[in-house]
Amino acid sequence: MTEVVNLTTMEVDALMDVDGGLNLTDGHARLVLTPQQSDIVAHIPEMFVEATRRPFSEIELAAHKAFFGAVGQHSAPVGTGRILSCYSSTLATDILARALPADATVAVLHPTFDNIADLLKTRGLKLVPMSEEELLAKEWPGAPVNAIVVTLPNNPTGLITSQGHLESLAEHAVRNNQIVIIDASFRGQVRDAQYDTYAVLDAAGADWVTIEDTGKLWPTHELKIGLLAYSERTKLPIEQAFSESLLAASPVVLQLITELAGDWVDGGYERARDLVERNRAVIGEFGLKLADPDSQISVARIELPVNGPDSAVLHKEMLARGVHVLPCSPFHWADPESGLRFIRISLARPFETVQKAVQTMAEAYRDLTPSS
Known part of the structure; x- marks a missing residue:
């Protein structure tokens, strides 16, 4: 049986490392709770009481209002x-994949996190890549593409599809009877990505589906919510696909999201942003090169010089030295070789962890590079 190696399996290996290696793989916020977040978590027992006292619909509505308001999405179809x-958000993506027509052709941003492409392919959909360069040039795919997937901001590059570009995409999709799909899992980290995409899509008359995520924002150890929203125009059987997958999310976690979203607009965003930017700056201090210096999300690609080892070789050496990072070939799901000169690390970690890992990477790269 062939071993499946994708980005998530690498992330699982990092979590399960019995030797306690440094984990800079997944983009989840693996940080120490701030004092404000600690106060919120301390009230979880009360949230269990509330979950038995208040109607689920009331708890869910409050969470939706708080979250979408905190990330600037005031036209989201709350209520x-x-x-x-x-x-x-992974489950939300799989639900969407099952709701799409079985013979659909889907254009997916390239590079991007590989499980988006994997989940769509597993459900029998035909995929075609859409490069970031094509997105920036507004070269949108036509027939036979039925749906277009954009990651906003993109993981791993941090590219933001601007409001003007989304307007262009939405108008193109309407003309060509296509569905616009947005994975906004990192949206909450970047103000520039928080223009009201729902207003843009609805103004164009587009058929759309969006996926939002709380797991990248707060260090809640997988107590998170993925939100699957869809337009009034869509004819996809999303509710049916949802009902085949789960009954409901946890009302306790929904209350936790409500409170953390409140903290996010009360200084939490700035506190998290300061740490991420401090960690990003460490990369250059050890002589490594940021591939995407303008990126604002909590992961960073490091570009490797052509005269040294590629990311597959460096990744193995980093594992040997007790540090888990992600080689970027799997992000380039349609052309893995184009990702060989990049390696990705998570910045949503304590400063000392990132500093030690980056130092180790710089040393490993130097040791693997032949002397001239």
Whole structure:
């Protein structure tokens, strides 16, 4: 049996490392709780009481209002029944994949996190890559593409599809009877990505589906919510696919999201942003090169010089030295070789962890590079 190696398996290996290696793989916030977040978590027992006392619909509505408001999405269809709460954004993606027509052709941003492409392919959909360069040039795919997937901001590059570009995409999709799909899992980290995408999509008359995520924002150890929202125009059987997958998300976790979203707009965003930027700056201090210096999300690609080892070789050496990072070939799901000169690390970690890991990477790269 062939071993499956994708980005998530690498992330699982990092979590399960019995030797306690440094884990800079997944983009989840693996940080120490701030004092404000600690105060919120201390009230979880009370949230269990509330979960038995208050109607689920009331708890869910409060969470949706708080979260979408905290990330600038004031036109999201809160209270309409067109936002579904899932255990994770991955589950939300799989629900969407099952709802799409079995013979659909889907254009997916390239590079991007490989499980988006994997989940769509597993459900039998045909995929075609859409490069970031094509996105920036507004070269949108036509027939036979039925749906276009954009990651906003993109993981791993941090590229933001601007409001003007999204308007262009939405108008193109309307003309060509296509569905616009947005994975906004990192949206909450970047103000520039928090223009009201729902207003843009609806103004164009587009058929759209969006996936939002709380797991990248707060260090809640997988107590998270993936939100699957869809337009009034869509004819996809999303509710049916949802009902085949789960009953409901946890009302306790939904209350936790409500409170953390409140903290996010009360200084939490700035506190998290300061740490991420401090960690990003460490990369250059050890002589490594940021591939995407303008990126604002909590992961960073490091570009490797052509005269040294590629990321597959460096990744193995880092594992040997007790540090887990991600080689970027799997992000380039349609052309893995184009990702060989990049390696990705998570910045949503304590400063000392990132500093030690980056120092180790710089030393490993130097030791693997032949002397001239």
